Amino acid sequence: MKLFSIGKLKRKMLGPEEASPLLAKPEKFEHSEDNSRGLSSRWLTWGGVLRFVIYWLVVVFVIQHFTGWASKVVDAVVGLPKDPRKAAKRILAKAPVIDGHIDLPILVRGLYANNASAFDLNGELPQHVDIPRLKQGQVGGFFWSAYAACPDWIGHDDGPDFLNSTWRVRDTLEQIDISKILIEKYSDTFQLALTTHDIYHAIRHGKIASMIGIEGAHQLGNSIAVLRQIFTLGARYVTLTHTCHNAFADSCGTLPSKWGGLSPLGYSLINEMNRIGMLVDLSHTSDDTARQALKHSKAPVIWSHSSARAVHTHERNVPDDILSMVGIGENKTDAVVMVNFAPDFVADPGEATVQAVADHIEHIAKVAGKKHVGLGSDFDGIPSTPTGLEDVSKYPELIAELLVRNWTRSDIEGLTNKNLLRVMKGAENVAHKLQKQGVEPAYEYYDKRTDLGRRQEL
């Protein structure tokens, strides 16, 4: 508590006039004039500073808006540059690529044991991703894949009912951790983004928006509670399966079906993902899982890294009947299929090229619509790359190819980021609505577990 004022103390010690000229009563008019001159010169100083600040704010505002406006006018009057590469760069400058799936974190785990001081992201990294090449490729954002392999991949099979304990939740936390460490360490370049608003903000400030994705619900330890906690750590999509089935859903591939698509717990998982705003990712799932999830999800969904099966047969690609379920309107679900560049998904051996990837994009656009296609390269997670799309610096080549095929600026802006942002915003809106309605968290748990809900039997 303040018991006395400094002014009072000073008056006691020095007398009223000495304590402060401002406290002293003016005896003559001149004193008052001097005083007001002092005040006005102070005001002049502060006024000057204020005017200076306002002046520069206006200048910055005008420059920002004028350049945006001017570039639109230039594009409208003289059009984009004739050279498709130059035109691609012009478009990407305003609508940079947001990639749905980049495997940099697992590369860092595999090569550097998750030690961020063992390499320099500003230098040249092996494989497909580093900061200089991200900048060259005009990347505005990407999902860092916090991936942990299926248990059986590393000889720790979790058993036919997924009941054997594994280290997958630990490994997932480690991959989220290294992603965040790198985003923070290179904060001149990256910015963690948890919402669409954060993504816009990062891009507007010249940063690479950094989102986190979880590549398989086996990484949740078969627990919806873990889903919620991983969301609080910053993850914004979960792929329902990787290459293994799990307690929630069937994976694609040659394994015999376990659930015929989603398990009962899988439906609860989607309910909870919708409620909290975690995107449902259908890459790697079986076709039945994808069909059922598309019908069940209240929120838009994604394929973070899958291509078109009609263009090249591969179980990881999306078949036409599922693509035709995607859309905006009755009996459709809004979604974005983010095209994977893995050569064996794209074409026959030796034939994967930037043109072949463009074929997948065009096919998805033809069946589902141009508003439902995006880019999910899988860079750093694929052993080889298509000719012409060797790393993250090469996105402009793909955009140039689409310009040659008469894609418009607005089509391309959708492909590079707007389609994903619409879908993500849709999921945020659904979560907001469900939470406002007071929908309870999902309390369902895997019914084969014996460690929960047994108290009444005691």
Ligand SMILES: [Zn+2]
């Ligand atoms: Zn994958």
